[in-house]
Amino acid sequence: MxxxxxxxxxxxxxxxxxxxxxxxxxxxxxRLQVGEREFIDNDALEIPQLLGAMAQEKSAASTAxxxxxxxxxxxxxxxxxxxxxxxxxxxxxxxxxxxxxxxxxxxxxxxxxxxxxxxxxxxxxxxxxxxxxxxxxxxxxxxxxxxxxxxxxxxLRTCFTLENFDNLIKNGRMRPLVGTLLHSLGIHVIADATPQGTIHVAGKARGEARTYQTITALMKDSKDCTGAEVVVCHCENLPGALKLKEQILKDLPVKSVELVPCRGLTSFYAMEKGLIVGY
The missing domain is CATH 3.40.50.10440 (Dihydroxyacetone kinase; domain 1)
Structure with missing residues (x-):
């Protein structure tokens, strides 16, 4: 069989x-459509190339x-x-x-x-x-x-943090002034997935250290993490993922924390330096 x-x-x-x-x-x-270019989200897709195309494209990109x-x-x-x-x-x-x-x-x-x-x-x-x-x-x-x-x-639970808001702005989901202000102040948006699979904005934090502490507090409040397996997916942000892993191991009684680079679809939404935690 x-x-x-x-x-x-x-x-x-x-x-x-x-x-x-x-x-x-x-x-x-x-499939990811950026201007006139189509990217297929397979193993061969080069994420820096996708992010570079998205940064250069002024119009909204889309997925299929x-x-x-x-x-x-x-x-x-x-x-x-x-x-x-x-x-x-x-x-x-x-x-x-x-x-x-x-x-x-x-x-x-x-x-x-x-x-x-x-x-x-x-x-x-x-x-x-x-x-x-x-x-x-x-x-x-x-x-x-x-x-x-x-x-x-x-x-299972999912939470994530963003610090690049260009895609949200281009797709009309965030006002340009708000995105510029958040970025200039070093503010990270922290969100989680609801049981229905929709996105809920849980809060904001300023600076890396505070962001990671807020994430582990959110994880602790959402479920008993004793013995949990954790996967942190990062968009071209291995240093940030390593720091978040260290914070999770320090604050929570989890079994393990694995780091995985984002593929195309999650990079499209998380953007550079985004972190997505599954646990």
């Missing part, structure tokens, strides 16, 4: 970095979710498939994956395909992928595996 995990490219886990053994893994890429056919193709290559997508409240990717599942099952009704809305992105999706790998390796009833993954998804 061939088992496979599929995700859209907002998971930040590159296919080349997945050590799956007998479990296959594939990301279905989103994968087609149902792209998901159907990924699903058809295995007997058992678990698929994770970015929050359905942020993108049409989940709906595309569900349609792709229906297309695949129409041709191959014997297959077992589960599509789960992560209600998050980035690190939380990486944690889901790794839990799915362990469960698929262990075998057992497929519906039970999917039920366990949905319970695990509900227990």
């Amino acid at each position: 061939i088992c496979k995990i599929v995700s859209d490219s907002s998971c930040d886990l590159r296919m080349s970095a997945f050590d799956g053994g007998e479990i296959r893994f594939e990301t279905v890429p989103l 979710c994968p087609s149902p056919a792209a998901f159907a193709k990924a699903f058809e290559e295995a007997d058992r498939v678990v698929c994770f997508t970015i929050s359905a409240n942020l993108s049409g990717t989940y709906n595309a994956a569900v349609l792709g599942r229906d297309m695949a099952l129409e041709e191959h009704p014997e297959k077992e395909i589960c599509v789960i809305d992560s209600k998050a992105t980035a690190g939380a999706m990486i944690l889901l992928i790794r839990r799915a790998k362990r469960l698929l390796e262990a075998g057992g009833d497929f519906e039970d595996i999917c039920a366990q993954l949905r319970l695990y998804q509900a227990a």
Whole structure:
């Protein structure tokens, strides 16, 4: 029996970095439109090149979710498939994956395909992928595996911080004066994902040290972090990610903190120096 995990490219886990053994893994890429240029969010995408193009482009950039056919193709290559997508409240990717599942099952009704809305992105999706790998390796009833993954998804949390607001300004989500003022004062916006998968602005902090302390306080308030696995995704900001990791290990009784560079979709929204925490 061939088992496979599929995700859209907002998971930040590159296919080349997945050590799956007998479990296959594939990301279905989103597309990023910056002016006249289109970037495919696959393993080959160079993030500095994307960020440079976004900085030079005066008009708003946009994203496009994968087609149902792209998901159907990924699903058809295995007997058992678990698929994770970015929050359905942020993108049409989940709906595309569900349609792709229906297309695949129409041709191959014997297959077992589960599509789960992560209600998050980035690190939380990486944690889901790794839990799915362990469960698929262990075998057992497929519906039970999917039920366990949905319970695990509900227990995960996501928060993030931004200090570059250019994309928000260009897309009309922040007034230019506000963005300039925040940047000049060194103020970081801190937000988290709601249980429904929408974004909630939790606060603002001035300076790196205060920002990281505010993030760990938010993490502590959101759930019991004892023994939690944490994934920090960073957009071209390894030094900041290392400092945040140090703060998390100092303030919280977590099991581990892993650092992962952002792929295209999360870089598109987090912008340079953005940090996204899944736990």
